[in-house]
Amino acid sequence: MPEHGRIEINPKVMLGKPVIRGTRITAELILRKLAEGATRKELTDAYPHLTEDDITAAITYAAHRRRLRVRQNPL
Numbered sequence: 001m002p003e004h005g006r007i008e009i010n011p012k013v014m015l016g017k018p019v020i021r022g023t024r025i026t027a028e029l030i031l032r033k034l035a036e037g038a039t040r041k042e043l044t045d046a047y048p049h050l051t052e053d054d055i056t057a058a059i060t061y062a063a064h065r066r067r068l069r070v071r072q073n074p075l
Contacts, residue, residue, distance in 0.1 A: 006057035
C-alpha cells in the first residue's frame with residue numbers, strides 16, 4: 001500500500017488503530033472531523049503535525065479498506 005505510507009498500525013500506539021506515522025492522530029479522527037464539516041485547513045491548524053498529504057492518506061486508506069471489505073463480502 002505505497003499510497004498509504006503515511007499510515008501505520010502499531011499495537012503499542014493507540015491500541016493498534018491506524019495512525020498518521022509518527023503521531024497519535026488516528027485516521028478515524030481525521031475522517032470523523034471531515035464528516036462533521038471540518039476543513040483541511042481547520043485540521044492542520046488544530047493539529048500542527050498534520051499535513052495535507054496526511055489527510056489525503058487517511059482518506060485513501062479508508063477507501064482502500066472499504067474496497068477490501070466490499071470485495072470480501074459481496075452482496
